[in-house]
Amino acid sequence: MSAADFCIVGGGVIGLMSARELAMAGASVTVLESGDCGQQASWAAGGIVSPLYPWRYPAPVTALANLAQSVYPSLCAQLLAETGIDPQWQQSGLLLLAMADQEDALAWATAHGRTVQRWSGGDVAGCQPDLCADVNEAICFPDVAQVRNPRLLKALRADVMKRGVRVLEHSPATALVANAAGTAIVAAQSVTERVTAEHFVVCAGAWSAALLVPFGIQLPIAPVRGQMLMFAPHAHHLRRIVLRDGRYLIPRRDGRIICGSTMEHCGFELRTTDEARTSLWQSAIAMMPGLREVPVELQWAGLRPSSPDGIPFIGRLPTLANVWLNAGHYRNGIVLAPASARLLVDLLLNRPSAIFQEPYRITSTRVTAVSNA
Numbered sequence: 001m002s003a004a005d006f007c008i009v010g011g012g013v014i015g016l017m018s019a020r021e022l023a024m025a026g027a028s029v030t031v032l033e034s035g036d037c038g039q040q041a042s043w044a045a046g047g048i049v050s051p052l053y054p055w056r057y058p059a060p061v062t063a064l065a066n067l068a069q070s071v072y073p074s075l076c077a078q079l080l081a082e083t084g085i086d087p088q089w090q091q092s093g094l095l096l097l098a099m100a101d102q103e104d105a106l107a108w109a110t111a112h113g114r115t116v117q118r119w120s121g122g123d124v125a126g127c128q129p130d131l132c133a134d135v136n137e138a139i140c141f142p143d144v145a146q147v148r149n150p151r152l153l154k155a156l157r158a159d160v161m162k163r164g165v166r167v168l169e170h171s172p173a174t175a176l177v178a179n180a181a182g183t184a185i186v187a188a189q190s191v192t193e194r195v196t197a198e199h200f201v202v203c204a205g206a207w208s209a210a211l212l213v214p215f216g217i218q219l220p221i222a223p224v225r226g227q228m229l230m231f232a233p234h235a236h237h238l239r240r241i242v243l244r245d246g247r248y249l250i251p252r253r254d255g256r257i258i259c260g261s262t263m264e265h266c267g268f269e270l271r272t273t274d275e276a277r278t279s280l281w282q283s284a285i286a287m288m289p290g291l292r293e294v295p296v297e298l299q300w301a302g303l304r305p306s307s308p309d310g311i312p313f314i315g316r317l318p319t320l321a322n323v324w325l326n327a328g329h330y331r332n333g334i335v336l337a338p339a340s341a342r343l344l345v346d347l348l349l350n351r352p353s354a355i356f357q358e359p360y361r362i363t364s365t366r367v368t369a370v371s372n373a
Contacts, residue, residue: 004030004166006348007186007197009173009211011037013149013333014326015203016156017341023163025349030195031165032186034172034207038153041205044228044302045334046250046260047149048241050094050141051310052331055101055108060311060359061332062112067339067354072145075338076152082162085155087147088253094144095119095128097135097244097287105139115143129237130288146241146250149334168195176200176211178320199348201324205305206268208327215319218368221328223303225264227276229284230298231257231291238288247283257291259284272299306330313367314344314360324348325362 006022008015011033019029031037049072051057051065076089099105109116117140119127124135161167173186173195186195202208206223233255242249250258262276277299285292307313307328317323326344329336339355346353 004028004195004197006030006199006201007032007195008201008203009176009186010203010205010208010327011157011167011169012040012203012205013038013042013153013156013337014205014329014340015201016153016160017337018201018203018326018344019160019165020156020163021341021345022348023160023165025345027349029160029165030197031160031167032171032173032195033167033169036169037157037167038150041302041304041333042153043150044226044300045149046228046248046258047147047152047334048094048248048250049089049145049147049335051335052243052246052248053096053101053105055104058309058311058359061309061336063355064312064336064339064343065332066112067342068336069145071338071342072147076147076155079152079155079159083155083158085151085158087149087152087155089145089147090253091143091145092251093140093142093240095124095138095140095240095242097124097131097138097242099139102137102139109141114141116141128240128242130290131238131242132287132289140240144241147334148252152334173204173211175214176202176323177214199322199324201326201344201348203326205327205333206303208305208325212317212325215317215323217317217319217362219313219325219328219362220367221305221307221313222265223268224306224330225266225269225301226261226304226331227264227272227280227299227301228258228260229277229280229296230300231259231284232295232297234294236288236290242287244287245283247280247287249284249287256297257284257288257294259291268303270301270303272301276301304330305333308366312336312340312360313362314340315347315357315362317362318364
């Protein structure tokens with residue numbers, strides 16, 4: 001039997017950042033992860049530190065994104081200093097091509113004090129060569145940044161372990177159950193012990209809903225598969241993230257280019273498909289024709305934890321006093337993680353918070369009671 005102040009179920013970016021915040025506050029923390037930390041949706045993401053079309057999201061997503069974007073530069077510098085692993089935060093800028101709601105984007109930028117540039121087709125050709133020639137105008141958000149998310153996850157794992165967090169990988173939480181005293185315990189399938197804690201935090205992404213059914217909660221979080229392509233390192237002039245018709249290109253420091261992403265409702269099926277590979281390749285060469293001559297180095301898939309309007313669930317479970325939730329970030333797990341973790345830990349430790357919690361609560365208007373619970 002091992003005990004901690006907090007047990008976090010899920011070792012993705014949300015779980016690891018939550019563990020880091022708690023450890024920095026002096027708490028003892030255990031992380032349970034069913035596989036290897038950070039290998040699910042967090043690893044599969046593109047690493048853009050902004051919602052793709054931020055003006056299309058509700059205010060609660062924007063509030064978290066604003067805080068997270070202000071935190072990321074110092075966070076990545078700290079992780080590099082502490083672990084020697086560079087998450088490669090860089091302010092690439094985001095160039096948006098051929099949008100029907102361009103005026104909405106400009107109005108949103110003005111309302112939120114964001115720097116935005118309106119480019120003509122000539123500006124695009126002159127400032128960002130290698131792109132398609134049929135662009136008549138575009139808008140650029142020069143302050144949008146990216147991280148190399150696999151490196152971010154490796155750095156977070158190393159950092160929390162240095163801070164004394166106990167990380168149990170290949171140890172899935174088979175269930176959350178209430179004991180006779182009315183508090184939760186977790187049975188970990190792959191370890192010889194039963195993990196106990198004062199509080200449990202469910203950060204299991206698309207798998208979170210199943211853990212909460214025993215507590216009478218039907219959580220509206222479901223998997224949405226996203227597939228990605230990586231083009232091999234090569235000489236090119238792409239310096240900005242480029243977004244067109246929901247698909248994007250991300251230039252990495254080492255000459256690779258990432259293309260994403262599909263949106264597929266196919267349950268927990270994680271396999272990649274030839275159809276997605278063809279579709280992504282066609283989107284990539286439509287934006288950057290020279291990629292036609294570049295080999296595709298890798299294709300992969302991840303399962304995003306979709307939620308209504310993309311607003312995550314952050315707070316205490318109403319049916320059990322020591323179970324908390326930080327899940328349902330949909331396409332924005334990397335984007336929102338620092339702010340989401342900060343809000344959760346502010347609530348756990350009863351600290352003042354820069355974020356108003358109400359929109360993220362697990363309330364009857366956001367979840368459904370399970371009739372046979």
